[in-house]
Amino acid sequence: MDGRFERIDGYLQDNLERYLQDVVRLCAQPSVSSTGQGVRACADLVHQLLLEHGVEAEIYQTRGNPIVVGKARGKSDRTLLFYNHYDVQPPEPLELWDTPPFEPTITDEALFARGAKDDKGEFISRLAALDAVRSAYGELPCNVIFLVEGEEENGSPNIAQFVLEHKDLLMADGSIWEEGGVERGNRPSLLLGVRGVLFVEMTVEALKMDAHSGHAHVLPNAAWRMVHAISLLKDRNERILIPGFYDRVRTFTPAELEAFDAWPDIEPALRNTFGIDRFLRGKKGNDLRKAVFEPTCNIAGFGSGYQGPGTKTVIPAKAMAKIDFRLVPDQDPEDIHARLRSYLDQNGLEDIKIQVLGKMWPFTTPMDDPFVQLTAALAQEVYGKETLIGPITGGSSPIYAVGGPLDIPVVNPGIGYWDNRAHAPNEHIRIQDFLNGSRHIARILARF
Amino acid sequence: MDGRFERIDGYLQDNLERYLQDVVRLCAQPSVSSTGQGVRACADLVHQLLLEHGVEAEIYQTRGNPIVVGKARGKSDRTLLFYNHYDVQPPEPLELWDTPPFEPTITDEALFARGAKDDKGEFISRLAALDAVRSAYGELPCNVIFLVEGEEENGSPNIAQFVLEHKDLLMADGSIWEEGGVERGNRPSLLLGVRGVLFVEMTVEALKMDAHSGHAHVLPNAAWRMVHAISLLKDRNERILIPGFYDRVRTFTPAELEAFDAWPDIEPALRNTFGIDRFLRGKKGNDLRKAVFEPTCNIAGFGSGYQGPGTKTVIPAKAMAKIDFRLVPDQDPEDIHARLRSYLDQNGLEDIKIQVLGKMWPFTTPMDDPFVQLTAALAQEVYGKETLIGPITGGSSPIYAVGGPLDIPVVNPGIGYWDNRAHAPNEHIRIQDFLNGSRHIARILARF
Numbered sequence: 001m002d003g004r005f006e007r008i009d010g011y012l013q014d015n016l017e018r019y020l021q022d023v024v025r026l027c028a029q030p031s032v033s034s035t036g037q038g039v040r041a042c043a044d045l046v047h048q049l050l051l052e053h054g055v056e057a058e059i060y061q062t063r064g065n066p067i068v069v070g071k072a073r074g075k076s077d078r079t080l081l082f083y084n085h086y087d088v089q090p091p092e093p094l095e096l097w098d099t100p101p102f103e104p105t106i107t108d109e110a111l112f113a114r115g116a117k118d119d120k121g122e123f124i125s126r127l128a129a130l131d132a133v134r135s136a137y138g139e140l141p142c143n144v145i146f147l148v149e150g151e152e153e154n155g156s157p158n159i160a161q162f163v164l165e166h167k168d169l170l171m172a173d174g175s176i177w178e179e180g181g182v183e184r185g186n187r188p189s190l191l192l193g194v195r196g197v198l199f200v201e202m203t204v205e206a207l208k209m210d211a212h213s214g215h216a217h218v219l220p221n222a223a224w225r226m227v228h229a230i231s232l233l234k235d236r237n238e239r240i241l242i243p244g245f246y247d248r249v250r251t252f253t254p255a256e257l258e259a260f261d262a263w264p265d266i267e268p269a270l271r272n273t274f275g276i277d278r279f280l281r282g283k284k285g286n287d288l289r290k291a292v293f294e295p296t297c298n299i300a301g302f303g304s305g306y307q308g309p310g311t312k313t314v315i316p317a318k319a320m321a322k323i324d325f326r327l328v329p330d331q332d333p334e335d336i337h338a339r340l341r342s343y344l345d346q347n348g349l350e351d352i353k354i355q356v357l358g359k360m361w362p363f364t365t366p367m368d369d370p371f372v373q374l375t376a377a378l379a380q381e382v383y384g385k386e387t388l389i390g391p392i393t394g395g396s397s398p399i400y401a402v403g404g405p406l407d408i409p410v411v412n413p414g415i416g417y418w419d420n421r422a423h424a425p426n427e428h429i430r431i432q433d434f435l436n437g438s439r440h441i442a443r444i445l446a447r448f
Numbered sequence: 449m450d451g452r453f454e455r456i457d458g459y460l461q462d463n464l465e466r467y468l469q470d471v472v473r474l475c476a477q478p479s480v481s482s483t484g485q486g487v488r489a490c491a492d493l494v495h496q497l498l499l500e501h502g503v504e505a506e507i508y509q510t511r512g513n514p515i516v517v518g519k520a521r522g523k524s525d526r527t528l529l530f531y532n533h534y535d536v537q538p539p540e541p542l543e544l545w546d547t548p549p550f551e552p553t554i555t556d557e558a559l560f561a562r563g564a565k566d567d568k569g570e571f572i573s574r575l576a577a578l579d580a581v582r583s584a585y586g587e588l589p590c591n592v593i594f595l596v597e598g599e600e601e602n603g604s605p606n607i608a609q610f611v612l613e614h615k616d617l618l619m620a621d622g623s624i625w626e627e628g629g630v631e632r633g634n635r636p637s638l639l640l641g642v643r644g645v646l647f648v649e650m651t652v653e654a655l656k657m658d659a660h661s662g663h664a665h666v667l668p669n670a671a672w673r674m675v676h677a678i679s680l681l682k683d684r685n686e687r688i689l690i691p692g693f694y695d696r697v698r699t700f701t702p703a704e705l706e707a708f709d710a711w712p713d714i715e716p717a718l719r720n721t722f723g724i725d726r727f728l729r730g731k732k733g734n735d736l737r738k739a740v741f742e743p744t745c746n747i748a749g750f751g752s753g754y755q756g757p758g759t760k761t762v763i764p765a766k767a768m769a770k771i772d773f774r775l776v777p778d779q780d781p782e783d784i785h786a787r788l789r790s791y792l793d794q795n796g797l798e799d800i801k802i803q804v805l806g807k808m809w810p811f812t813t814p815m816d817d818p819f820v821q822l823t824a825a826l827a828q829e830v831y832g833k834e835t836l837i838g839p840i841t842g843g844s845s846p847i848y849a850v851g852g853p854l855d856i857p858v859v860n861p862g863i864g865y866w867d868n869r870a871h872a873p874n875e876h877i878r879i880q881d882f883l884n885g886s887r888h889i890a891r892i893l894a895r896f
Contacts, residue, residue: 154758154759207723207724208722212842212843212870213774214841214842216744216774217739217744218728219722219724220728221747223747223749223750227750231676231679234672238665270666270667273657274659274765275656276654276655276656280668283666288666294665298669299675299752300754300759300760300764302671302675302755304747305748307750310482311806312537312538314749315746316748322753322754322759322760324761326665357759394662394665396662
């Protein structure tokens with residue numbers, strides 16, 4: 001072991017409280033992208049924090065929320081790019097928080113706040129790693145770029161364009177994403193990709209106004225039209241019925257398909273968390289993880305007509321459904337959107353309007369990429385356990401927007417664990433995870 | 449023409465403003481049975497109004513909202529029973545009202561308020577008729593019973609039991625229902641029956657709490673289960689798919705099936721009111737009326753997951769749908785409920801819970817009943833046009849609960865016209881209809 005790793009670890013341990021206070025400072029600043037609350041003030045604070053930690057930084061305006069870019073020069077000509085975001089999910093429902101979401105609270109073991117994990121703590125852990133490496137090595141062994149956006153929780157509508165327009169600014173040899181950490185059993189994990197997503201809102205107006213349901217033998221019903229439309233999308237075996245939907249799904253390698261065999265069984269936790277005893281298509285054990293190689297069609301919400309207590313005998317004039325499709329490589333959300341439109345039209349449902357509310361492309365980094373191997377090996381050193389590697393995860397993030405145009409591998413070491421409650425009340429990080437995550441990132445900086 | 453009919457008409461014309469003020473007074477008192485708002489105060493007001501118009505009255509408690517019964521003695525031993533209800537539909541959506549729903553507004557031609565037509569104006573028109581007949585004849589020629597319930601908009605769950613338990617109190621020779629009036633062209637119409645209804649709320653809970661839609665490949669989705677359940681109920685040709693659903697539909701007589709041929713074409717009005725150019729199954733002209741001989745399956749509302757602006761990538765834990773089936777003679781809502789339960793079970797949807805929120809049986813009075821003939825002839829006298837007779841109408845009301853146990857014919861002259869907007873924003877009555885309806889009822893009282 002490199003003696004300097006001991007100095008890194010010592011530095012991080014000695015300065016832990018200082019970095020936790022940075023997390024507190026950043027989390028105390030609300031930055032809810034879906035409402036706009038505090039977003040610009042938070043971009044300024046990110047800029048300020050980068051400067052305080054010796055990183056040149058600049059705020060770039062976009063059509064949406066500002067993007068903050070930081071740069072620190074290192075000894076080699078290799079460049080590592082950190083992706084983070086400073087926006088957070090809405091804190092509601094507030095009544096389920098044990099401590100106020102924007103008043104960070106530190107206990108012996110954890111730090112509670114909206115954004116503690118997703119993604120402000122993560123960002124600070126990387127500043128800590130940078131400081132630790134500079135302290136141990138005198139200078140950075142490689143160049144570092146921070147790319148910190150403010151619309152990730154809103155579907156990152158501007159990041160792809162920004163990267164395309166600033167390829168020279170952002171050119172790097174590898175990228176470290178957000179959202180990583182340890183799995184159950186505290187084993188380090190790396191996820192090498194994400195599914196894409198197409199999020200649409202479908203609406204239909206069948207009548208100029210609601211009618212009495214005594215007319216139901218002749219008047220069209222918007223809710224029925226929506227049910228007909230939705231029911232065409234997927235059969236009861238979870239097979240998506242849009243013609244050509246699966247055409248571009250790439251064949252996964254045997255190594256990818258088998259990778260989840262090494263992971264702990266997620267079934268007991270899912271059963272417990274969601275109070276269920278049966279999963280879709282009767283899947284069990286590690287097949288629950290492996291199902292992530294398949295795309296999905298999810299109803300995130302629908303509404304029509306009278307939803308209050310008791311009865312109201314109306315024919316609803318309007319109906320709405322929010323649908324998200326999770327896409328696997330090499331599906332394309334724009335292609336899926338076109339196929340959806342055409343499928344509804346072919347079925348006489350031209351009156352169903354489709355509005356695209358979000359789209360992201362799938363992206364994966366090959367399991368055998370040297371950057372993956374390096375990150376996995378260093379994780380094993382920090383955590384003392386073999387690193388779990390997952391070829392893809394169920395969610396979506398704009399990795400494609402960075403990894404694609406820059407053509408670089410992307411991995412996601414981090415400070416998370418299996419119960420951070422990101423997007424939920426009582427979001428928190430475990431302090432030990434924060435420390436370990438920082439140690440891991442510092443080692444990657446040293447060896448990249 | 450009986451000279452006393454002129455005195456009746458004169459009385460009603462001279463006292464019109466007074467009776468309209470009674471409508472205003474009654475409509476200003478909210479009485480939303482689905483929420484309970486103002487219901488008991490409204491029962492008291494109905495009681496008070498009966499007393500003020502010289503009708504002995506009593507409020508009867510039920511397991512639901514009170515029922516008010518009024519009695520006025522007449523010269524003969526024949527008894528006419530008026531059925532009305534004092535409850536109203538919820539006023540929402542409020543923003544579509546031009547005047548506040550519970551602040552009745554009178555213009556030169558109309559009176560606007562929730563309940564103006566359905567059914568408070570109707571009730572007052574009968575009090576007006578009673579007063580007019582007493583004024584013209586010195587006394588009532590027949591006995592009169594008022595049966596005014598407070599749960600009609602909630603499916604009248606207690607009226608059947610009440611009638612069964614109070615047959616002696618309510619024994620009559622004929623009944624005048626609510627909901628009648630003139631058709632397009634201001635031709636008087638009589639509807640001789642109603643469809644039954646089964647109103648159910650279906651709910652399903654697939655998860656203990658909402659989940660991130662990145663898990664959609666394995667976690668069950670309540671909205672999807674509900675869509676699967678609903679889509680099993682009816683095909684796109686409007687054929688209801690519950691096994692045995694049509695078994696008890698009786699054969700209608702040729703006279704019944706042809707009765708609507710005499711009616712004005714409803715198509716242009718439906719097109720205009722609802723802004724549509726196509727009806728279910730491509731029906732046109734008088735076939736739109738004749739389709740009422742068929743039962744329906746209507747989605748009155750559904751809801752699940754996130755319905756706010758923008759995106760939220762969740763798997764909804766719960767979903768809800770409100771469904772009403774309109775039933776024709778001799779379908780039985782309890783039989784249909786049992787068949788629905790069994791059908792869902794057979795399709796693996798045992799987790800969909802069904803709560804019956806309302807049920808009513810279909811009921812028809814024969815077209816050739818003498819009471820029908822009398823009422824039709826007197827209508828022709830008042831309106832100067834031949835009376836249209838419809839064997840059945842699209843809506844439902846608890847006629848079966850009165851007409852069945854008392855074994856009497858039931859007809860529905862009234863104060864309505866084709867665009868009263870009952871159950872919708874801007875509900876109103878035309879003042880001329882109120883006057884004519886009162887004149888017609890007064891004549892029936894005189895000749896019954």
